[in-house]
Amino acid sequence: MNKACYFTASELAERGIGNLPDELCSAKHMIYSSPATLDYNSPGAKGFGVKRAGLVIPESVMLLVAPGCCGRNTALLNSLGYSERFFYLLLDDTDIVTGRYLNKIPKACAEIAEEMNPKPSAIVICVTCADALLGTDMDRVCRSCEEASGIPSVPAYMYALTREKRLPPMALVRKSVYSLLKPQKRKSNECALLGYFSALNDTCELYPLLRSAGIREIHEIGRCKTFAEYSEISRSNFSIVLNAEARYAAQDMQKALGIPFIELTRLYRIDKIRTQYRLLGQAIGADLDDAPYYADAKKKTEEFRLKYGSLRFAVGECLNADSFELALSLLEYGHRVTEIYGTIGERNFVFLKKIAEHSPETRIYSNLDPSMLCYVREPETDAVIGNDAMYYHPDLPGIGFQEEAQPFGYQGVCALFSQLDAALEANKRQEVQE
Amino acid sequence: MKKLLRHMSPLAPDDSGACGVLYEMGGITVICDAGGCAGNVCGFDEPRWHEKKSALFSAGLRDMDAILGRDDMLIDKLAKICRQIDAPFTAIVGTPVPAIIATDYHALQKAAERKTGLPCITMETDGTKLYDFGESLAYERLFRRFAAEKLPVIPGSLGIIGATPLNTGFTNADPVIRSLGTQEYAKITCFGLDSGLDAVSRASEYAEIMVISPSGLKAAQYLHETFGTPFSVGYPCLPEAVLRKTESLSGKRVLIVHQQFAANTLRQTLKHCDTDCATWFLLDRSFAEPGDFRITDEEMLAEAAPHYDVIIADRVLHRIVPHYSGLWIDFPHDAVSGSAERGTL
Numbered sequence: 021m022n023k024a025c026y027f028t029a030s031e032l033a034e035r036g037i038g039n040l041p042d043e044l045c046s047a048k049h050m051i052y053s054s055p056a057t058l059d060y061n062s063p064g065a066k067g068f069g070v071k072r073a074g075l076v077i078p079e080s081v082m083l084l085v086a087p088g089c090c091g092r093n094t095a096l097l098n099s100l101g102y103s104e105r106f107f108y109l110l111l112d113d114t115d116i117v118t119g120r121y122l123n124k125i126p127k128a129c130a131e132i133a134e135e136m137n138p139k140p141s142a143i144v145i146c147v148t149c150a151d152a153l154l155g156t157d158m159d160r161v162c163r164s165c166e167e168a169s170g171i172p173s174v175p176a177y178m179y180a181l182t183r184e185k186r187l188p189p190m191a192l193v194r195k196s197v198y199s200l201l202k203p204q205k206r207k208s209n210e211c212a213l214l215g216y217f218s219a220l221n222d223t224c225e226l227y228p229l230l231r232s233a234g235i236r237e238i239h240e241i242g243r244c245k246t247f248a249e250y251s252e253i254s255r256s257n258f259s260i261v262l263n264a265e266a267r268y269a270a271q272d273m274q275k276a277l278g279i280p281f282i283e284l285t286r287l288y289r290i291d292k293i294r295t296q297y298r299l300l301g302q303a304i305g306a307d308l309d310d311a312p313y314y315a316d317a318k319k320k321t322e323e324f325r326l327k328y329g330s331l332r333f334a335v336g337e338c339l340n341a342d343s344f345e346l347a348l349s350l351l352e353y354g355h356r357v358t359e360i361y362g363t364i365g366e367r368n369f370v371f372l373k374k375i376a377e378h379s380p381e382t383r384i385y386s387n388l389d390p391s392m393l394c395y396v397r398e399p400e401t402d403a404v405i406g407n408d409a410m411y412y413h414p415d416l417p418g419i420g421f422q423e424e425a426q427p428f429g430y431q432g433v434c435a436l437f438s439q440l441d442a443a444l445e446a447n448k449r450q451e452v453q454e
Numbered sequence: 455m456k457k458l459l460r461h462m463s464p465l466a467p468d469d470s471g472a473c474g475v476l477y478e479m480g481g482i483t484v485i486c487d488a489g490g491c492a493g494n495v496c497g498f499d500e501p502r503w504h505e506k507k508s509a510l511f512s513a514g515l516r517d518m519d520a521i522l523g524r525d526d527m528l529i530d531k532l533a534k535i536c537r538q539i540d541a542p543f544t545a546i547v548g549t550p551v552p553a554i555i556a557t558d559y560h561a562l563q564k565a566a567e568r569k570t571g572l573p574c575i576t577m578e579t580d581g582t583k584l585y586d587f588g589e590s591l592a593y594e595r596l597f598r599r600f601a602a603e604k605l606p607v608i609p610g611s612l613g614i615i616g617a618t619p620l621n622t623g624f625t626n627a628d629p630v631i632r633s634l635g636t637q638e639y640a641k642i643t644c645f646g647l648d649s650g651l652d653a654v655s656r657a658s659e660y661a662e663i664m665v666i667s668p669s670g671l672k673a674a675q676y677l678h679e680t681f682g683t684p685f686s687v688g689y690p691c692l693p694e695a696v697l698r699k700t701e702s703l704s705g706k707r708v709l710i711v712h713q714q715f716a717a718n719t720l721r722q723t724l725k726h727c728d729t730d731c732a733t734w735f736l737l738d739r740s741f742a743e744p745g746d747f748r749i750t751d752e753e754m755l756a757e758a759a760p761h762y763d764v765i766i767a768d769r770v771l772h773r774i775v776p777h778y779s780g781l782w783i784d785f786p787h788d789a790v791s792g793s794a795e796r797g798t799l
């Protein structure tokens with residue numbers, strides 16, 4: 021192989037979303053399991069994949085029903101305290117051919133329920149590509165499990181085969197984790213934040229802004245320690261969807277629980293954040309005063325620019341941001357972006373087009389493309405953002421920016437530049453020492 | 455319930471075993487999956503992924519590819535990679551998806567060879583079997599396909615089959631070679647560990663073969679039948695820490711749990727102990743002693759444990775018998791806990 025394949029932002033903008041090159045369409049080539057792909061392809065390896073996400077229901081356990089290969093890397097979650105929460109029903113070829121394992125799932129659930137003290141709040145039945153192909157009716161299976169064990173059961177579909185469908189696995193699991201909520205009287209001063217499996221960063225301005233609008237209780241599944249706390253989510257007067265993959269869950273909640281929802285997006289351009297908060301205020305009938313937060317974030321971006329000048333960044337996709345939106349924000353703050361390792365879709369193509377206007381030569385790579393095996397840095401780069409970018413450039417100062425506490429709004433912008441500042445300072449100190 | 459794992463995670467599957475053998479062979483290896491199996495291999499079972507580059511890819515199958523049996527798309531993708539990467543052969547490793555749709559691997563092999571012009575080997579792994587099954591398939595296919603020529607034998611040369619990270623925990627051959635003593639042999643090669651397809655092609659020039667895991671037996675038998683190369687079994691690279699902890703054992707009932715040849719070799723070092731060997735993996739009766747057994751589920755190990763004063767096994771297995779009152783000596787096995795998991799313990 022000669023070299024890693026890339027396209028410039030201007031080339032891609034010119035082609036348009038309907039005419040992306042094969043190298044950037046994962047369905048049209050083999051997939052290279054780069055660190056970025058591992059993050060995506062191995063639910064459980066890092067972050068929240070289907071397995072860990074399913075267990076966000078407090079006090080729940082998961083029964084993975086699959087051939088051994090599907091659950092192999094789940095052991096990585098043991099260090100995070102999940103070792104007591106996973107059970108595996110291993111399938112062999114006869115199970116799959118005859119379908120006899122479908123009768124074993126309720127029995128396994130009954131055994132788990134009998135063995136555990138205290139009883140789990142729910143059993144999440146996780147199924148994989150085998151059941152995707154067999155067309156297993158998981159609603160029926162879960163009903164049988166509930167009857168056999170006396171414990172609510174919900175499905176989690178770890179269907180790598182259906183990743184590009186309208187309802188991909190990560191959207192389905194979001195539906196599942198909220199599906200145990202029961203209707204109850206809603207309270208006008210409570211709301212729910214949907215979208216992430218862990219909570220927002222404690223210092224995020226969204227909390228005080230909502231409180232200023234009279235919201236006293238803000239529910240987030242990532243903060244629920246007990247099933248009782250989880251059950252309180254359905255008291256919410258409205259939900260705020262912070263990640264589009266939670267839209268379907270929010271729609272379900274609207275239908276089943278009568279909780280309407282509003283969508284916000286994680287952005288790193290402060291003017292857009294300001295607009296978004298203004299619209300949120302209008303939607304909930306409150307005047308959200310975000311001026312001090314806006315000023316802080318603006319100051320932070322300006323100070324950073326003043327201190328380091330116009331830096332050249334490489335931006336990955338293993339991070340708490342949309343790679344292209346983040347890259348665009350860096351360009352708008354006066355920096356340069358040499359490379360982006362990301363996945364282009366309809367949602368972020370609009371950012372790509374803007375990037376092409378600011379920086380037509382920015383190179384776009386796909387982490388999944390086999391040619392990335394031969395990646396070698398070419399353009400001079402000063403710093404990198406994202407765990408995948410750090411993998412490609414271990415010698416450059418960089419930040420993973422993929423913490424569990426989710427950055428959002430102005431707080432996210434401040435955290436980004438604070439962390440970059442710290443990494444660049446550390447790099448400077450190291451250079452002096454050397 | 456059998457097949458219900460309450461305390462441990464699944465053991466290394468057959469597709470990981472096959473990929474481990476092929477990893478350093480220099481070919482293009484395609485895991486015929488949707489992405490998750492490749493993630494398991496690269497992100498968990500293959501510690502070399504972060505040390506040594508290998509052209510190991512996922513086929514990136516989607517539901518309609520599987521439902522409609524679009525093998526031609528797979529072959530097109532493979533041919534595309536072959537135009538980008540210089541490789542002497544291609545390999546296709548099976549997973550549950552092709553197993554369920556009853557993929558015709560023989561046809562796939564022929565189609566791949568026609569389209570790419572390169573030899574292709576296929577492994578009918580399905581993710582439900584264990585790693586040594588996949589290793590055995592891969593070794594056998596490799597040697598049968600590429601070790602065809604009879605070459606002059608190099609006196610004092612030794613070829614080792616079975617030295618994969620899943621068997622030994624090593625990502626390079628040095629510890630295995632050092633453990634054999636370089637004085638004794640003029641040349642030692644661990645097939646597939648710090649060596650590639652060239653060594654396999656020249657397998658007939660080795661004076662003897664050592665098989666360090668049952669997964670290498672079929673390949674060794676092939677070399678013996680084809681070239682007359684004698685082979686022995688053993689495990690020269692027992693961990694120092696295990697040997698230190700076991701040297702003082704005496705008069706004890708001991709159970710060793712590992713792959714069969716590693717367990718057998720450790721048993722030989724124990725003096726005045728009544729030792730049984732057990733394994734989750736292949737158990738070749740011709741290398742077993744009375745009392746040795748194959749573990750099929752957690753309950754079996756839990757029932758056996760109280761009969762022993764000492765258990766020498768991967769510490770992850772201790773979760774199955776948390777109240778075991780005897781002495782537990784950790785004998786790491788990557789196919790059980792995985793180096794990635796041990797790093798988090």
